[in-house]
Amino acid sequence: xQNIDQPTEMTATEGAIVQINCTYQTSGFNGLFWYQQHAxxxxxxxxxxxxxxxxxxxxxxxxxxxxxxxxxxLLKELQMKDSxxxxxxxxxxxxxxxxxxGTKLIIxx
Amino acid sequence: xxxxxxSPKYLFRKExxxxxxxxxxxxxxxxMYWYRQDPGQGLRLIYxxxxxxxxxxxxxxxxxxxxxxxKESFPLTVTSAQKNPTAFYLCASKIEGATEPQHFGDGTxxxxx
Numbered sequence: 001x002q003n004i005d006q007p008t009e010m011t012a013t014e015g016a017i018v019q020i021n022c023t024y025q026t027s028g029f030n031g032l033f034w035y036q037q038h039a040x041x042x043x044x045x046x047x048x049x050x051x052x053x054x055x056x057x058x059x060x061x062x063x064x065x066x067x068x069x070x071x072x073x074l075l076k077e078l079q080m081k082d083s084x085x086x087x088x089x090x091x092x093x094x095x096x097x098x099x100x101x102g103t104k105l106i107i108x109x
Numbered sequence: 110x111x112x113x114x115x116s117p118k119y120l121f122r123k124e125x126x127x128x129x130x131x132x133x134x135x136x137x138x139x140x141m142y143w144y145r146q147d148p149g150q151g152l153r154l155i156y157x158x159x160x161x162x163x164x165x166x167x168x169x170x171x172x173x174x175x176x177x178x179x180k181e182s183f184p185l186t187v188t189s190a191q192k193n194p195t196a197f198y199l200c201a202s203k204i205e206g207a208t209e210p211q212h213f214g215d216g217t218x219x220x221x222x
Contacts, residue, residue: 004151008149030207031207031208033210035210040197040216040218041215041216042199042213042214042215042216043152043199043213044213045210045211045212048208048210050208087151087152089151089152091207095207096154096157096167097152097154097211098151099151099152099153100151101149101150101151102151
C-alpha cells in the first residue's frame with residue numbers, strides 16, 4: 001500500500017530551529033511537496049524536491065533521500081507566524097498527490 | 110489578481126438534500142481537483158479533471174459528483190448518498206507538468222443541520 005508518515009504535533013521555541021520529518025512508501029515517485037496550512041485556511045506551497053539533497057529557500061529548507069524514502073522540512077529562526085500545520089505530499093506513479101496527515105507545529109515565545 | 114475562488118465559505122446541509130460547492134479559477138490552469146480534509150487526516154482526493162468535459166474519480170468519489178463544462182469552473186455536488194459529508198472541502202488547480210505545485214482555494218466548510 002501507499003503510506004506517508006509525519007509526526008502529529010511538534011513544539012518549538014521562537015527563534016529556534018525545528019526539523020519536521022516525512023517518510024513515505026509509494027508506488028512510483030515523481031517528487032515530494034511541502035505545504036503550510038494555517039488553521040481553517042488553504043494550504044500554501046513551500047517547496048518541491050525530486051532529486052536527492054537539500055533545497056534552501058530563505059528560512060525554510062527541504063531535504064530528500066529517495067533511497068531512504070525520507071524527507072525533512074527545516075525551519076530556522078522560528079517566528080510566531082510559523083505556527084501552522086505542515087503537509088508532506090508525494091507525487092506517485094500516476095502523478096496524483098498522496099498526502100500525509102500533516103504535522104501541527106506550535107511555537108512558544 | 111489571479112486565483113482560485115471557492116464559495117460559499119460555510120454551508121449547511123439538511124438530510125436528503127444535495128448541495129453544490131463552487132470553484133472558479135482565473136489562472137488558466139488545465140487541471141483541477143477536489144479534496145476533502147477531515148481532522149487528523151491527510152487530504153483525500155474526491156475527483157479531478159485534466160481537461161474540459163473530462164474528469165476522473167479519486168479515492169473517495171462515492172456520494173459526490175462533478176462537472177467541467179468550462180476551463181475556469183469545477184463545481185462539486187455533495188449528494189444525499191454521502192452519509193458523512195461534514196468536512197472541509199478544498200479545490201485546487203495546477204498547470205501541466207509534474208513539477209508544478211497545486212494551488213488551493215480558501216475552502217468550504219460543510220456541516221449537517
